[in-house]
Amino acid sequence: MDKFIEFEHIVKTFPGQKALDDVSFSIRKGEIHAIIGENGAGKSTLLNILHGVFPATSGEIRIEGKPAKFSNIADAIDFGIAKVHQEIVSIPDMTVAENMFMGKEPGRFGIIDKQKMNADTAELLKRLNCDFRPTDRMGDLSAGQKQMIAIAKALEVNAQVISFDEPTASLSDKEVETLFGIMHELKNAGITILYISHKMNEIFRMCDRSTVLRDGKFIRTIEMDKTTRDEVVQAMVGRDISLFAKRTMPCQKRGSTPVLQVKNLSGGMFKNVSFDLYPGEILGFFGLVGAGRTEVMRAIFGADPRTSGQVFLNGKEIHCKLPNDAIKQGIALISENRKEEGIMPNFNNMDNMALASMEKYMSGFVINSAKKNANAKDKGTQVGLKPNDPEFMTVSLSGGNAQKVILARWMSTDASVMIFDEPTKGIDIGAKSEIYLLMEKMAEKGIAIIMVSSELTEIMGMSDRILVMREGEISGELMKEEFSEERILNYTVEEDV
Numbered sequence: 001m002d003k004f005i006e007f008e009h010i011v012k013t014f015p016g017q018k019a020l021d022d023v024s025f026s027i028r029k030g031e032i033h034a035i036i037g038e039n040g041a042g043k044s045t046l047l048n049i050l051h052g053v054f055p056a057t058s059g060e061i062r063i064e065g066k067p068a069k070f071s072n073i074a075d076a077i078d079f080g081i082a083k084v085h086q087e088i089v090s091i092p093d094m095t096v097a098e099n100m101f102m103g104k105e106p107g108r109f110g111i112i113d114k115q116k117m118n119a120d121t122a123e124l125l126k127r128l129n130c131d132f133r134p135t136d137r138m139g140d141l142s143a144g145q146k147q148m149i150a151i152a153k154a155l156e157v158n159a160q161v162i163s164f165d166e167p168t169a170s171l172s173d174k175e176v177e178t179l180f181g182i183m184h185e186l187k188n189a190g191i192t193i194l195y196i197s198h199k200m201n202e203i204f205r206m207c208d209r210s211t212v213l214r215d216g217k218f219i220r221t222i223e224m225d226k227t228t229r230d231e232v233v234q235a236m237v238g239r240d241i242s243l244f245a246k247r248t249m250p251c252q253k254r255g256s257t258p259v260l261q262v263k264n265l266s267g268g269m270f271k272n273v274s275f276d277l278y279p280g281e282i283l284g285f286f287g288l289v290g291a292g293r294t295e296v297m298r299a300i301f302g303a304d305p306r307t308s309g310q311v312f313l314n315g316k317e318i319h320c321k322l323p324n325d326a327i328k329q330g331i332a333l334i335s336e337n338r339k340e341e342g343i344m345p346n347f348n349n350m351d352n353m354a355l356a357s358m359e360k361y362m363s364g365f366v367i368n369s370a371k372k373n374a375n376a377k378d379k380g381t382q383v384g385l386k387p388n389d390p391e392f393m394t395v396s397l398s399g400g401n402a403q404k405v406i407l408a409r410w411m412s413t414d415a416s417v418m419i420f421d422e423p424t425k426g427i428d429i430g431a432k433s434e435i436y437l438l439m440e441k442m443a444e445k446g447i448a449i450i451m452v453s454s455e456l457t458e459i460m461g462m463s464d465r466i467l468v469m470r471e472g473e474i475s476g477e478l479m480k481e482e483f484s485e486e487r488i489l490n491y492t493v494e495e496d497v
């Protein structure tokens with residue numbers, strides 16, 4: 001069926017914001033249809049309307065020709081339309097099974113049948129190749145594992161339409177493969193899939209068609225086997241993006257003395273990590289998800305304890321026991337879990353951005369709001385924040401734009417060592433190139449940058465030097481002239497014996 005789901009003249013206005021502006025297109029039954037576009041383009045908003053999270057301001061959605069208007073998510077689920085959200089909400093003290101069946105525990109006479117709940121959950125987890133148990137605590141799971149639970153939840157309701165909002169952002173390669181296998185299974189079973197992602201290779205690999213939104217407007221629907229990557233990017237951003245993930249300025253480093261020296265650092269998931277970091281260089285940290293890169297960075301930053309080893313900043317030994325110590329020393333860590341670790345819900349953009357650099361805005365004992373505002377405006381421009389309004393409430397931003405606020409927060413600290421953990425995760429392609437340029441500008445000013453990334457093109461394009469980690473240890477170092485995909489990947493896996 002060519003017009004299984006029809007979006008007809010959909011408009012959504014938020015106070016002071018038009019998120020969707022007369023969007024019309026349709027989805028075929030049984031296809032995998034991507035919704036793509038830059039941060040804030042309206043992708044999540046469109047799905048939220050379909051799933052009954054909130055109503056459209058005007059316009060109509062029809063499913064199989066009949067108007068479909070749900071007043072909440074549960075209504076949509078009853079109709080066979082399920083959603084895997086962009087942000088996973090869970091209660092840390094609940095077990096996996098309790099979380100799966102939240103609000104609808106199976107059992108007769110209102111008594112919760114724990115055994116059945118656990119057995120049903122175990123079956124779903126098995127289908128998804130998950131390596132955790134129904135009785136595990138939610139709080140002990142990784143972001144990727146929580147994402148798998150969200151997927152299990154959608155499968156559990158036997159939906160005819162499932163939509164995924166950036167499902168792979170926090171999944172390991174293995175989990176991504178499992179998810180893609182499941183998506184193929186669902187498609188073969190005739191289920192229709194809507195798929196939001198910023199990852200071009202996923203969209204080309206998995207989707208039949210994609211619909212491009214830009215600034216809330218429908219641009220076009222593209223058949224994936226009749227297009228090119230460049231054409232899709234052009235449709236998304238409305239301009240040519242050149243110099244994508246390519247270091248353009250020369251590195252300043254050689255011959256200088258290191259700003260940061262890490263010697264035989266060990267901790268929970270890593271051991272004997274040693275490296276030097278020079279002013280003006282971008283040092284890439286590559287490895288598979290779980291190789292221990294994030295843990296090393298957190299230990300340097302004082303967010304996690306270390307068991308042995310030393311860290312020197314400008315030749316002087318430091319031991320940051322808390323992130324605050326690190327910030328005072330001029331070390332910033334832009335964490336991978338930017339949303340979880342960072343946004344104050346009752347703060348607007350300028351207050352969220354000011355959190356790590358308060359002393360900059362003090363005039364005597366009072367906070368100078370004008371300074372805070374000016375800083376927010378400036379950093380907002382640098383990260384390509386939309387809308388770049390210091391007074392805008394951060395929680396109302398799109399997912400990717402909220403991430404940019406956290407980037408802006410750490411850029412406001414004027415640190416001399418900036419550690420970026422997956423800096424472009426969830427960030428659209430246009431803003432990506434802005435962030436790359438920004439990192440280069442920082443490096444040019446002599447700031448030393450560590451970039452943890454799982455994206456090969458990004459790590460090869462942006463780094464001056466790459467360290468590879470495997471199972472908690474540094475397994476290789478490559479200078480720029482030695483970079484090759486094969487060499488890097490070789491260091492991530494066990495050597496032949």
Ligand SMILES: Nc1ncnc2c1ncn2[C@@H]1O[C@H](COP(=O)(O)OP(=O)(O)OP(=O)(O)O)[C@@H](O)[C@H]1O
Pocket residue numbers: 014015017018019037038039040041042043044045046386387396397398399400401426428
């Ligand atoms: N609750 C809200 N209140 C006010 N504005 C909102 C609200 N939710 C979304 N918006 C605005 O609507 C626009 C579209 O947001 P949406 O979340 O749909 O973007 P998106 O395409 O999903 O982006 P991303 O790739 O960053 O997730 C944005 O400009 C955003 O600021």
Ligand SMILES: [Mg+2]
Pocket residue numbers: 043044045086165398399400
């Ligand atoms: Mg979104």
